[in-house]
Amino acid sequence: MSAWLGVVSAEHVRYAVSKGIAQVGHGKRGGLARMRAGDTFVYYSSVERLGDREPLRQFTALGVLPDEEIWQADEGTFHPFRRRVEYAAATPVPLEAVKDRLRLTASPNWGYQLRRGLVPLELEDVEVLRAAMGLRS
Secondary structure, eight states: OOOEEEOOOOHHHHHHHTTEOOOOGGHHHHHHHHHOOEEEEEEEEEEESTTTTSSSEEEEEEEEEEOOOOEOOBBBBBEEEEOEEEEOOOOOEEEHHHGGHHHHHOOOTTGGGGSSEEOOOOHHHHHHHHHHOOOOO
């Protein structure tokens, strides 16, 4: 089992949670193909809406991938790839509340890796986030 951190605006996270889906990398397939059934998926939102200048910096959702299926949605001119996620009823957590306990944020330039949109997440970090978001292991 692995864990993944997707970086998406909070507005897009709410949409994903409402539909029970994961979408990363502006709808590209590659990142989703790295994930496996049973993996944990966490969303981090640096902003509320794409293009916002005011930072949000929250972990906004947490779930588990129930299967291996990847499909391509049809939204008119946009055809993003997606996967199903079973999201838990998690409370968003500000980065500052957990930053000192995460391996993800241990290096000085840790935020640079978030530009990739999807990064592996240590299982120890998942447990820290799960507890902070009010979820049981």
